[in-house]
Amino acid sequence: MKRISLLLILSLLPLVVMAQEDNCLTCHRDFEDEDGGPSYLITRDVHIQKGLSCADCHGGDPSLEDMDEVRESRGWRGVPDHLEVPAFCARCHSDANYMHEQNPSLPTDQLVKYKTSIHGKRLFGKKDRKVANCISCHTVHQIANARTPYSSTHPLNLPQTCAHCHADADYMAEYGIPTDQYDGYRKSVHGEALFENNDLGAPVCNDCHGNHGALPPGMASISHVCGNCHAMQAQLFDKSPHSKAFEENDFPACETCHSNHLIEKPGDQMVGNKEPAVCVECHSEGDGTRGLDVAAAMSLAVEKLANAQAEARAALDEAIAKGMMTTDEEFRFKEVQQMLIATRTQIHSFSLDTILTMADAGYEKAKEVQTNSAALIDEYFFRRKGLGLATLFITLLVVALWAYIRKLES
Numbered sequence: 001m002k003r004i005s006l007l008l009i010l011s012l013l014p015l016v017v018m019a020q021e022d023n024c025l026t027c028h029r030d031f032e033d034e035d036g037g038p039s040y041l042i043t044r045d046v047h048i049q050k051g052l053s054c055a056d057c058h059g060g061d062p063s064l065e066d067m068d069e070v071r072e073s074r075g076w077r078g079v080p081d082h083l084e085v086p087a088f089c090a091r092c093h094s095d096a097n098y099m100h101e102q103n104p105s106l107p108t109d110q111l112v113k114y115k116t117s118i119h120g121k122r123l124f125g126k127k128d129r130k131v132a133n134c135i136s137c138h139t140v141h142q143i144a145n146a147r148t149p150y151s152s153t154h155p156l157n158l159p160q161t162c163a164h165c166h167a168d169a170d171y172m173a174e175y176g177i178p179t180d181q182y183d184g185y186r187k188s189v190h191g192e193a194l195f196e197n198n199d200l201g202a203p204v205c206n207d208c209h210g211n212h213g214a215l216p217p218g219m220a221s222i223s224h225v226c227g228n229c230h231a232m233q234a235q236l237f238d239k240s241p242h243s244k245a246f247e248e249n250d251f252p253a254c255e256t257c258h259s260n261h262l263i264e265k266p267g268d269q270m271v272g273n274k275e276p277a278v279c280v281e282c283h284s285e286g287d288g289t290r291g292l293d294v295a296a297a298m299s300l301a302v303e304k305l306a307n308a309q310a311e312a313r314a315a316l317d318e319a320i321a322k323g324m325m326t327t328d329e330e331f332r333f334k335e336v337q338q339m340l341i342a343t344r345t346q347i348h349s350f351s352l353d354t355i356l357t358m359a360d361a362g363y364e365k366a367k368e369v370q371t372n373s374a375a376l377i378d379e380y381f382f383r384r385k386g387l388g389l390a391t392l393f394i395t396l397l398v399v400a401l402w403a404y405i406r407k408l409e410s
């Protein structure tokens with residue numbers, strides 16, 4: 001029995017050795033450029049790292065030692081044309097059985113979704129070679145998952161990956177769509193959060209546009225995408241009088257006031273009845289709505305609260321500088337800050353009553369901080385006066401004592 005298994009192993013050994021010999025890689029390394037040749041790039045590729053080989057994608061027999069023979073050998077697929085790449089990748093990635101064995105957590109719907117995107121529709125429908133296929137976004141020979149820092153789909157690199165085409169005005173000219181998305185994005189609150197503060201929670205292109213499909217999963221329209229992260233504002237907006245009015249007029253929910261790519265840091269100047277408030281873009285005197293009046297009243301309420309907050313801060317800072325015990329006031333001030341933030345967010349309800357109630361409550365609290373801080377400052381001066389009097393008294397006493405001693409001596 002032992003002898004038989006030994007024989008079996010010995011007879012299988014050459015086969016195993018042969019299968020391990022990957023002439024594709026060794027021969028290609030002999031002549032390819034170390035900087036850009038597929039056989040060198042490939043060390044960064046997830047497929048090779050997971051044990052696949054050149055032949056798994058390109059086909060051919062890796063034990064052969066001649067490229068011409070390789071091209072005649074079994075399963076040779078060669079190099080796919082731009083239009084064939086999706087099927088080339090999907091041979092594995094849409095094969096649920098195969099992928100399940102390799103990594104059950106990977107979805108197998110990339111091709112199906114890709115077909116619903118503008119890229120996929122144009123590639124298959126119009127044989128358009130300029131739209132993105134799988135390797136436009138994933139690169140070739142250095143494909144890596146989105147968590148790998150050098151991956152073309154890592155959040156820090158993805159905007160560049162899309163910009164490669166979308167920011168190239170010549171390349172995009174025939175489509176007549178803007179090419180300023182990357183530029184706008186980079187300067188936006190989101191681009192700043194990502195590139196300057198390394199905040200990977202900030203959305204990049206694919207968070208709003210989807211990876212493969214026309215939209216991110218579960219989204220009925222791109223105008224709902226912001227609510228994925230800014231849930232508070234979206235909820236308030238949905239219940240506001242604008243929700244229905246915007247839908248009827250085909251105004252997208254959030255972009256109408258915030259734009260889509262160049263989203264700037266919002267501020268109180270955005271509300272009100274005069275420029276640069278966004279409200280005046282649609283509301284005007286005598287348009288039959290309360291819009292303009294509400295805008296003016298909201299603006300006043302927020303301004304009043306913001307001013308009270310600033311005054312409270314100044315008073316508190318003075319008390320701190322004088323070394324007074326300000327712990328309670330600092331806590332109270334934090335509440336004021338929260339109330340100011342909440343009031344600004346509440347603007348999305350476009351309900352004046354709610355804003356006034358919240359702004360008033362914040363204002364009262366800010367005044368409380370201001371009054372209490374002023375009292376602390378008074379206390380400081382009172383104590384200082386006391387100290388002055390005490391010093392004077394002690395000095396007089398010392399002088400008197402000295403005079404008395406002198407008198408005793410004489």
Ligand code: HEC
Nearest residue numbers: 023024027054055058059060061062064065066067070079
């Ligand atoms: C003995 C060296 C050698 C071996 C082994 C070899 N190649 Fe090549 N391969 C070349 C050379 C040289 C070229 C450049 C094209 C030519 O033949 O002029 C090439 C070209 C290619 C190309 C470009 C497309 C084409 O048809 O020209 C692909 C893809 C390729 N090889 C993949 C493979 C794969 C996959 C294997 C293993 C199954 C492999 N090669 C084995 C030397 C080799």
Ligand code: HEC
Nearest residue numbers: 024025028038039042047053054057079080082085135140
């Ligand atoms: C994940 C699949 C995959 C693997 C693995 C892979 N290739 Fe490719 N390869 C492609 C695709 C797709 C293209 C087409 C690129 C294009 O259209 O620009 C390609 C193109 C090529 C070309 C044509 C010239 C070029 O640089 O684009 C060569 C040569 C080549 N591969 C060699 C190799 C070799 C050698 C290996 C192993 C070291 C390998 N490939 C591994 C998918 C793969």
Ligand code: HEC
Nearest residue numbers: 046050056057088089092102103134135138143144145146
């Ligand atoms: C021979 C089958 C095969 C082919 C062809 C193939 N892949 Fe893969 N791909 C795999 C396997 C297996 C994995 C690794 C799964 C694992 O273990 O995580 C993988 C992983 C990936 C990943 C990383 C997934 C992740 O997030 O972890 C990407 C991206 C990817 N492939 C894209 C492509 C693209 C683009 C092409 C076409 C150029 C392609 N693949 C062709 C089998 C294949």
Ligand code: HEC
Nearest residue numbers: 086089090093107110111114132133134137146153206211
């Ligand atoms: C417009 C760019 C784009 C195109 C085109 C594209 N991908 Fe992706 N793909 C992405 C991004 C971005 C991710 C990363 C998602 C993330 O953050 O996890 C991804 C993720 C993947 C993954 C990991 C699993 C998953 O679904 O999240 C695989 C596998 C994959 N792509 C394969 C493909 C294949 C195959 C094609 C062609 C049919 C393709 N991709 C086309 C951008 C693209």
Ligand code: HEC
Nearest residue numbers: 118119130131132136137161162164165175177205206209
């Ligand atoms: C290889 C070049 C290329 C790359 C890379 C690319 N795209 Fe595109 N994209 C195009 C072309 C070409 C169109 C077609 C324009 C059209 O029909 O309006 C398009 C269309 C689109 C559209 C639809 C525009 C419309 O008409 O409303 C969106 C959205 C889009 N791309 C987003 C992305 C995102 C996000 C990425 C990166 C993850 C990306 N693209 C990567 C070339 C590219």
Ligand code: HEC
Nearest residue numbers: 159162163166177178181182185203204205208222255260
């Ligand atoms: C915060 C979400 C968000 C991010 C991030 C984002 N977009 Fe957009 N994008 C939108 C919205 C919303 C639209 C408008 C869609 C509409 O009205 O149909 C849009 C429109 C587009 C269009 C259509 C042409 C146009 O400008 O109207 C393209 C192309 C596009 N985006 C590409 C990109 C690229 C490339 C990136 C990354 C650099 C990106 N987007 C980042 C939300 C986003």
Ligand code: HEC
Nearest residue numbers: 189193201202203207225226228229254258260263265266
């Ligand atoms: C993937 C999550 C995500 C999506 C989707 C998203 N955002 Fe953001 N947004 C963020 C993060 C993270 C910040 C930055 C820092 C912060 O405010 O905490 C931010 C900041 C902002 C700010 C500035 C907030 C401030 O207080 O300075 C505005 C305005 C904004 N986003 C609007 C939008 C709009 C409009 C959309 C849709 C077109 C959108 N966001 C989509 C995550 C997201």
Ligand code: HEC
Nearest residue numbers: 241245251256270271278279281282289290291294295350
């Ligand atoms: C893109 C256009 C647009 C912008 C910008 C806009 N609104 Fe409106 N608003 C509307 C429309 C349309 C209605 C519905 C009018 C109707 O009921 O006939 C409306 C209704 C309202 C209402 C309810 C009016 C009523 O009579 O009940 C209020 C309050 C309001 N807007 C406040 C604001 C404020 C505050 C701003 C600025 C922060 C603003 N709006 C910005 C278009 C806009």
Ligand code: HEC
Nearest residue numbers: 226227230233234237253254257266267268270271344345
């Ligand atoms: C009618 C105009 C308008 C619409 C529509 C609108 N916003 Fe705003 N948004 C504002 C104004 C005005 C501010 C500034 C408030 C301030 O700082 O006083 C703001 C501020 C913000 C902020 C900063 C934090 C905060 O709440 O103050 C975020 C985040 C935000 N909006 C997200 C959204 C999202 C998400 C949507 C869509 C659901 C949306 N906005 C729709 C006018 C609008």
